[in-house]
Amino acid sequence: MEVVSELVQFMQPNQRLDLKAVALTHVLGLTGSAEGKAAILGLDDLLMAIFGLTYDENHTVAKDAVLSLINLTAEEECAIKVFQLAKRIEPPFAIVEVAAKHIGDEQSPLADPWSMVLSNLTRVESLVHEILDILERDEQTLPRLARAFAQLDFNKKKARLHYLAPIFCNLTQVPRGRELCCHARYQLLEKLLPFASYEENVVRRGGTIGILKNVCFDAVYHSVILGEDDNILVAILQPLCGPEEFSDEENDMLPIELQYLPESKRRETDPDLRKMLLECLLQLCSTRRSREILRAKGAYEILREYHKWEARVGLDRDCLLACLNVVDILIKNEDEIGLDNYKSVEVPAEQAEKFVQEDTDYVKSLLD
Numbered sequence: 001m002e003v004v005s006e007l008v009q010f011m012q013p014n015q016r017l018d019l020k021a022v023a024l025t026h027v028l029g030l031t032g033s034a035e036g037k038a039a040i041l042g043l044d045d046l047l048m049a050i051f052g053l054t055y056d057e058n059h060t061v062a063k064d065a066v067l068s069l070i071n072l073t074a075e076e077e078c079a080i081k082v083f084q085l086a087k088r089i090e091p092p093f094a095i096v097e098v099a100a101k102h103i104g105d106e107q108s109p110l111a112d113p114w115s116m117v118l119s120n121l122t123r124v125e126s127l128v129h130e131i132l133d134i135l136e137r138d139e140q141t142l143p144r145l146a147r148a149f150a151q152l153d154f155n156k157k158k159a160r161l162h163y164l165a166p167i168f169c170n171l172t173q174v175p176r177g178r179e180l181c182c183h184a185r186y187q188l189l190e191k192l193l194p195f196a197s198y199e200e201n202v203v204r205r206g207g208t209i210g211i212l213k214n215v216c217f218d219a220v221y222h223s224v225i226l227g228e229d230d231n232i233l234v235a236i237l238q239p240l241c242g243p244e245e246f247s248d249e250e251n252d253m254l255p256i257e258l259q260y261l262p263e264s265k266r267r268e269t270d271p272d273l274r275k276m277l278l279e280c281l282l283q284l285c286s287t288r289r290s291r292e293i294l295r296a297k298g299a300y301e302i303l304r305e306y307h308k309w310e311a312r313v314g315l316d317r318d319c320l321l322a323c324l325n326v327v328d329i330l331i332k333n334e335d336e337i338g339l340d341n342y343k344s345v346e347v348p349a350e351q352a353e354k355f356v357q358e359d360t361d362y363v364k365s366l367l368d
Helices: 002-010 017-030 034-041 044-053 059-072 076-088 095-103 111-122 125-136 141-150 164-171 175-182 188-197 202-216 219-225 231-240 248-253 271-284 288-296 299-314 317-330 349-367
Strands: none
Touching: 002 017, 002 044, 017 034, 017 044, 017 059, 034 044, 034 059, 034 076, 044 059, 044 076, 059 076, 059 111, 076 095, 076 111, 076 125, 095 111, 095 125, 095 141, 111 125, 111 164, 125 141, 125 164, 125 175, 141 164, 141 188, 164 175, 164 188, 164 202, 175 188, 175 202, 175 219, 188 202, 188 231, 202 219, 202 231, 202 271, 219 231, 219 271, 231 271, 231 299, 271 288, 271 299, 271 317, 288 299, 288 317, 299 317
16 A cells, blocks of 8 residues: 555656656556555545546546546446545546546547546446536536437547447436436437447447336336337337338338338347347336337237247347247237236235246247
8 A cells, every 4th residue: 555655746747747657557557456446545645646637738648547547436336435535625526527528529539438437437326316416517518418429420539439328328227317318408318219229339239228228117208208209119129120021011010110121130139238128118018008009019020020030049048038028918908918007016926936937937948
């Protein structure tokens, strides 16, 4: 600890560049291990020095300081420590504002590493409300971040800003974040939707699908998701679609964007993301109105073909089970179901265990 603390003197803004660079390189190396991170997080002066060097005029020094913060905020407890210290010091280090400013600056060469820092901080649910307070102080901040995300060539220094997707996903962990995402004032959701099928990067794609999942888990927004505009439903169903041909009658049921897909159409390759999409649909099946809309839009027909593919090609047990859970509901008529809202039903524990075992046995029989 004493050896590490000696680095602080070399990490001051007015220190010689070579000394700052060498000391910070050593600190960055320490952040790669649990022991090194513990040593740094136990020294407020060293953390404050890292904060200060994120402003350094030398790009390499500033970048290494931000990279250090990425590693130091990777775990929840550490992220809280960094966030709280940044508030407590005098003057405070406005870590969220600094991150948002870089991300929203099309000329910032540090936009990507700062987006990873903010992604780590927003992953901590207990910090999300305060971070939202900060982001909303300037009414232009959230629209600017959404614009930076939606415009792939936004950053002129070649930052890709893929980690904005998990940032928005993390914000929707809480009701207020979901409200902001769906609010017409920001139009965040409609800007993010196209990236649920963005093949070039799984972080951007996964974060977007995570947003959809969080919003679907809140029944308040089911009427928005299944409104007159099919955009959100298409974003959920499209990654589950393949190149299969449907009858003319079945095609007429589907949203126009899902009709007559080309032979080159591929399904989502990541099983975790396929499962999340299926969980979106399961949540949307909770009420009679939503189930009727899903049936009318051809969700069952899409899942019928998806199930064949998963059993033959995807071969993921969890995805098969998730698909089965949705199909079991959609295949029934409402008289068989006999209730409006599934979420209002309490299933005894022993009965729930029986259902889970039966589903597991069925999926096993498909794959064996």
